Each structure stands twice: as C-alpha cells, then as structure tokens.
Amino acid sequence: MRIALHSVLREGREEDYDREHATVPGDLLEALLRAGVRDWTIWRSGRHLFHLVDADDFARALDVLAGDPADHAWQRHMAAFVEGFEPGADERTGALSKVWNLREQSGAGGEEQAT
Template identity: 55%
Template sequence: MNRLALHSRLLPGTEESYEREHARVWPELIAVMRAAGIRDWSIWRSGRDLFHLVDCDDFEAAVAVLATDPVDQRWQQHMSQFVEGFAANPDGAAGQALRHVWTMSEQDQLGS
C-alpha cells in the first residue's frame, strides 16, 4: 500500500483553530511520523469534514508505532479538542481507510 485516504470530522466551531494548529505541525511529530514509515500526509477540509491522504508502505504498522510514541500521544491529546473522530471502516487499514474506488494514473498504467 502506498497511499490511503482517511476521513475525520471536526467538532463544531473548531475549524479555524484546527487550521491554525496545522500551520506548523511540531517538527518532532514529523520526525516520529517519518521514523514510523509515513512519507507524506496531506489534509483537505470541507466544512467540518477532513480528508487525509497518507503515503506509507504499511499504515497499520505505522499506527502501531505511533500509538506507543510519547510525542504522538501528546499530539493526539492536544488535537482531541478539535477532532470529533475518524470515520470507521472495518475493511480499511487500521479500521480507518476509506474504500479506494479509482485512480487516474493507475488506469493509465493498465492501458485504459
């Protein structure tokens, strides 16, 4: 797995604060994420809905590493004042990944 999408939702009224918190994420958190195998993580927002795109070879392994890391635990605790939670998907990686439907570049590689 190289990329996966996640969906989370903000608590009402926290949209601007959430964006301010992500204007510059803690450098030590980025280091921990990279060490866990996450190459990149992007977030888009529509109203209270957040859509995440994660580039990682093994998301479940990365989540397991992060779950025991004190820096990530501190970040998750801090961000809990903004985030209602992640959408659950029992079929997805770590129970969170959205179901992949289509990727243009993958279709191009198959020869349309």
Template identity: 55%
Template sequence: MAMRVALHSVLKEGREAGYEEVHATVPADLLEALGRAGITNWRIWRSGRHLFHLVDCEDFTAAMTALDRDPVNHRWQEFIGDYVDHFETTDGAPAGPSAEMALGQVWELRAQAAAAGEEG
C-alpha cells in the same frame, strides 16, 4: 513498496479555524515521530467540518502501530482531540483501532487507462 492511504475525519462543531491554526506549524517532535513511523508525507484538505487526509508510507498498519506506542503522538492526540471529533471508516462508522481508518479506493484514472492500454 510504498503505499498511499486516504483517511476521513470530522472536526468538532466550531473548531475549523482553530484546527487550521494549529496545523500552520505542527511540533517538530511530531514530525520526527511520523518519520520514525515510516510516514513520508501527510496532506490534509478541509471541506466544512470534514477533513480528507492522504498519507504516504511504506506500511500503514505498521506506521499506526508505531504511532500508537509513541508518547509524542499520544501528547499530540490528546491536544488535537480538542478539535477532531472522530475518524470514519469506509462504511461511515467512527473508526476503532487506528489501522481501521483507511478508506477503500473506489476508482483510479491511471489504473483504468493502463488496463485499457493493455487490452488495446
């Protein structure tokens, strides 16, 4: 069963424009690494220094574990670390191991509407 995971990261001060520039086209080998890890889509929105990511994959923990072992991802993380200060967790603390980055969902319109439909 596919899953969608939300992430929140924070850019280093003054690195907003540069971050967007390097994401205009990410390296092809990174796209391949993401695919090998089981990630089918990754979207990023920015508000000031805050980035909001939506990741579609089969298993987020397995995907992050695969990426943690992939030298292509290591090179990308080293490079993008010049822009990204940290990822946060639901409690607002910087994330530790990458599998802890997923934010907890608070509410979903479709789920509530479906539940209401079942009741009525």
C-alpha cells in the same frame, strides 16, 4: 502505499484546527518519519477533513506511533478539535475504499504518485 482517511471536526473548531496545523511540532514530524510515513496531506471542507497518507505500511506506522510520546501528546491536543474518524473499509487503519484511479485504468503504469 497511499491511503485516504476521513475525519470530522467538532462544531465551531474549523479555524482553530487550521491554525494548529499550520505548523506541527518537530518531534511529531520526526516520529512520523521514523514510523515510515513519507507524506501526509489534509484537505478540509467545512467540518470534514480528508487525509491522504503515503506510508511504507500504515498499520505498522500506527503500531510504532502508539508507543511514541510525541504522538500521544499531539493526539491528546487534537482531541479538542477532532470529533472522530469515520469508519473505513479497513477497520484497523480506518482507510477508505479506493473506487477508481485514472493512472491505473489508463495504463500509464508505475506506482501512483501523490501530488
């Protein structure tokens, strides 16, 4: 499953956030993979971050990560940069509502592919 998230950076922390995400800790990567997260891409426009997450089951991944020390450490560290996540259609995960998809409408078939 692929979901989109939207978060907002604290004022003036854009460059710091970019620098911190140039390379994330190896133990965090391992935790994400164990939780069933296959891919995670983040784009930034000003203070706004847009995340595309590909996971087996993102709600389940959040449950797994909730007990992981590497994720706890990363979230505490990131709190200095991220103001918060915007609410999404799914209150549990914060996932945004999907409005449209080219592949689905065109009948190209198959599961959506992350690019």
